[in-house]
Amino acid sequence: MSSPVAASHNDAADSHSTLVQRTFFTGPDARVADGLYVEVDRERSDRTRTRLVLAPGACASTNTYFGRFAASFWQRYAELASVRLEFDHQISPQPDAVAGPALRVELWASDPSGRQRPLGTTEFANTGHASLDIAIDRFVDGGAVWFDLVALGATVSVSDVRWSIPTPERNRQAAVVVCTHNRPEDCIDTVTALASDEVAMASIASIHIVDQGDQRVADRERFAAMADLLGDKLIYLTQPNLGGAGGFNRGIYELSPGGTTELDIIVMDDDILCEPESVLRMTSFANASMAPVLVGAQMLLLSETSRLHMGAEWEVLDKIKAGEPTAYASNGLNLLENHLDGRSDAGWNGWWSCLLPAEAVNAMSLSLPLFFQWDDIEFGIRARHSGFPTVTLPNAGVWHADFHLKDYDDWSRYFSWRNGMIVSAIHGRFDGTTIAKTVADEIGSHIAAMQYGLAQTLMLAVSDFLAGPSVLDDGGQSKLGELKKLRADYPETLIRPASEVGAQADNNTRIALKGPEPDESKVRLVLAKRLAKQIAGQLNRAPVSIPADSAQWWHVSQFDNAIVTDASQRGVRVRRRDRDTVVRQSRELAALCLRIRSEAPEIQRTWREAMPQLTSRENWKRLFDGE
The missing domain is CATH 3.90.550.60 (Spore Coat Polysaccharide Biosynthesis Protein SpsA; Chain A)
Known part of the structure; x- marks a missing residue:
C-alpha cells in the first residue's frame, strides 16, 4: 500500500456497512454500450454484469459513466469522510505458481477540470476479499473517484464490487x-x-x-x-x-x-x-x-x-x-x-x-x-x-x-406553452413586455415558416392561459379532442410518406440547405421582413426540399412552398404559403401580445392565488373521481 488516503482492510464488517453503489461491467440490456461501465480490451477479457476476467497483462478502468463514484456530490450533501471499496478477487493459476503479485488495483480521482490524480496502489498475490477506504475530502467543486485493474502475469477475476459508507441516521425505503x-x-x-x-x-x-x-x-x-x-x-x-x-x-x-x-x-x-x-x-x-x-x-x-x-x-x-x-x-x-x-x-x-x-x-x-x-x-x-x-x-x-x-410541430406543444406560462406567472417575475416579446418571437417564427397549425396551437395555449385557472378544471382531458380538431384544418400538420410526395413533386425540386443564422441582434428585424415578404409574396417560388436539420424558420420562410422532412425521419410535411392565414394569424398574435402586456399583473395574481386550491388533495380527488 502506497497511499495515506487508501488503506487495505481484512474486516469487511467494519463501520462501512451500508451499500450505496455497485460496480457492474455490462449494462442491463444488450443495447447499452459496455464502455459506460468499464474500459477494457475485449480480446483479453471476459465479463458478465458482476464479474470481470482479465488475461495476463490486461488492464481495465472504471473511469466511466457508471463506474465512477460521484465524490463531489457526496462531499457536498452528505459530509462523507470516506467511502469503502470492496471486491472479491480470484487468481489463476494458484498463488504458489505465481511469482510475486498477480493483481494491481489503482485508485484515482479527478478535479473539477477533469485533471486526474492518483490516490494509491494496492497489489494482491492471493485469492480473497479486499476492502479499500478512500477519503472524500478534496472534491468541493467537482471530481469523482474510480479504480483501475492490472493483471500481473496471471489470469485474474474481480467480482461483487461494492461501495459502502457508515450507516446514516436516515435509513428510509x-x-x-x-x-x-x-x-x-x-x-x-x-x-x-x-x-x-x-x-x-x-x-x-x-x-x-x-x-x-x-x-x-x-x-x-x-x-x-x-x-x-x-x-x-x-x-x-x-x-x-x-x-x-x-x-x-x-x-x-x-x-x-x-x-x-x-x-x-x-x-x-x-x-x-x-x-x-x-x-x-x-x-x-x-x-x-x-x-x-x-x-x-x-x-x-x-x-x-x-x-x-x-x-x-x-x-x-x-x-x-x-x-x-x-x-x-x-x-x-x-x-x-x-x-x-x-x-x-x-x-x-x-x-x-x-x-x-x-x-x-x-x-x-x-x-x-x-x-x-x-x-x-x-x-x-x-x-x-x-x-x-x-x-x-x-x-x-x-x-x-x-x-x-420528435418533431416540434405537435399537439403537445399546447401543453408545453400553456403550462410554461402558468409556471412563469406563478414563480417568475412575469414582466408583461418581456413575456409578450417571447410569445411574439416564438409564434411569429412559426407563421413565417408556414407552420400555421403549430402557430394556432400555441395561440390557443396563450389564450387559455389568459383565461385563468378554470382551464385546469378537468385536468386537461377535453383539450385532446379540441387540439385534434384544430390541427386537422391545417394540412402541413400531417406527416405524409416521402414517396407519395416525391412522386407528386416537380422534377426540378432541389434540396435547399440552410445558410448562416441571422445575427442575434437582428433576429426580430429578420422575422418582421420575412412576414412582410410572406404577405407580399416576394419569395423564392422554386420548389424545394428541406432536410430536418435545415428547417429553421429563417431558412424555410424564404420560400413560397417547401417539402420539409419531419424530425422523426418517417415522412415529410408540405408547407405552402397562405397569405390570408398569415394576415389573420399575425393580427391574432398582436392582439394576444397586447393582452399579455396589459393583463400581466392581474393574471399573475390570479394564478398565484389559485395555487393552494389547484394543488390540494381535494382538487386531485375530484379529478380522480371524474368530477
Whole structure:
C-alpha cells in the first residue's frame, strides 16, 4: 500500500456497512454500450454484469459513466469522510505458481477540470476479499473517484464490487410510482427490470403502477410473471387519462393518506430503459444527505445509449423555456469520450426518474394538474423555494425515448406553452413586455415558416392561459379532442410518406440547405421582413426540399412552398404559403401580445392565488373521481 488516503482492510464488517453503489461491467440490456461501465480490451477479457476476467497483462478502468463514484456530490450533501471499496478477487493459476503479485488495483480521482490524480496502489498475490477506504475530502467543486485493474502475469477475476459508507441516521425505503398510458409492454419491461434486481428492490417498499390507458398492462400475458416477482409490493391502479401529472399524483396521493407519507417516492416513466443500479444510488444518496433533497437521474438517449441527453438544468421562465444546462453541466455529451467532473446544481429534475423525499411531499402537497409537461418542473421549483434542493446525480441515469426524433410541430406543444406560462406567472417575475416579446418571437417564427397549425396551437395555449385557472378544471382531458380538431384544418400538420410526395413533386425540386443564422441582434428585424415578404409574396417560388436539420424558420420562410422532412425521419410535411392565414394569424398574435402586456399583473395574481386550491388533495380527488 502506497497511499495515506487508501488503506487495505481484512474486516469487511467494519463501520462501512451500508451499500450505496455497485460496480457492474455490462449494462442491463444488450443495447447499452459496455464502455459506460468499464474500459477494457475485449480480446483479453471476459465479463458478465458482476464479474470481470482479465488475461495476463490486461488492464481495465472504471473511469466511466457508471463506474465512477460521484465524490463531489457526496462531499457536498452528505459530509462523507470516506467511502469503502470492496471486491472479491480470484487468481489463476494458484498463488504458489505465481511469482510475486498477480493483481494491481489503482485508485484515482479527478478535479473539477477533469485533471486526474492518483490516490494509491494496492497489489494482491492471493485469492480473497479486499476492502479499500478512500477519503472524500478534496472534491468541493467537482471530481469523482474510480479504480483501475492490472493483471500481473496471471489470469485474474474481480467480482461483487461494492461501495459502502457508515450507516446514516436516515435509513428510509422508497415507493416507486410508474405512470403508463397505452405502453403496456414498455411498462412491463421497466418494472420487470427493477423487480429482477433483489439488491435494488431491498430499498423499495412498493411499486405503484397507475394505468391510464385502454390497452391495459394487466391484460398482457407477461403481467403475471411481473406480478409474481413483486408479490405484495405491487399496487396496480387504473383511472381515466389525466396525463403524466394525473398518473404520478395518483400514486403520490395513495402513498400519503391523510396528506403525509413516511416513504420517499420515486416517480418513473414507463418508456425508459431502466438501470436498477440508478435506483439504488438515488435512494442511498437521499438517505445519506444531511438534509432532505430531491434526487434525480440523468436522461440518456435510448437510440444512442452512450449519449447524455439531459444533465442538470435550470428553468428560464422569461423565455418560457424548460431548462438550460447549469454551470459545469452540458447536454448532448458522448459519455464514452467525456466525463462529468464539475459539480453542478440543478433547479429541478424531470420525472422520468426522480426521488421526492417524504419531507418535501408532506410540506408541499401535490403538483399542479397540468396534464403533462412542466408539472415536474413546477414541483421542483416550489420544492427549491421551500428549502428542498434538487440534485441531478451523475452516474445515475436511465435511457429515454429520444426527443430529437420528435418533431416540434405537435399537439403537445399546447401543453408545453400553456403550462410554461402558468409556471412563469406563478414563480417568475412575469414582466408583461418581456413575456409578450417571447410569445411574439416564438409564434411569429412559426407563421413565417408556414407552420400555421403549430402557430394556432400555441395561440390557443396563450389564450387559455389568459383565461385563468378554470382551464385546469378537468385536468386537461377535453383539450385532446379540441387540439385534434384544430390541427386537422391545417394540412402541413400531417406527416405524409416521402414517396407519395416525391412522386407528386416537380422534377426540378432541389434540396435547399440552410445558410448562416441571422445575427442575434437582428433576429426580430429578420422575422418582421420575412412576414412582410410572406404577405407580399416576394419569395423564392422554386420548389424545394428541406432536410430536418435545415428547417429553421429563417431558412424555410424564404420560400413560397417547401417539402420539409419531419424530425422523426418517417415522412415529410408540405408547407405552402397562405397569405390570408398569415394576415389573420399575425393580427391574432398582436392582439394576444397586447393582452399579455396589459393583463400581466392581474393574471399573475390570479394564478398565484389559485395555487393552494389547484394543488390540494381535494382538487386531485375530484379529478380522480371524474368530477
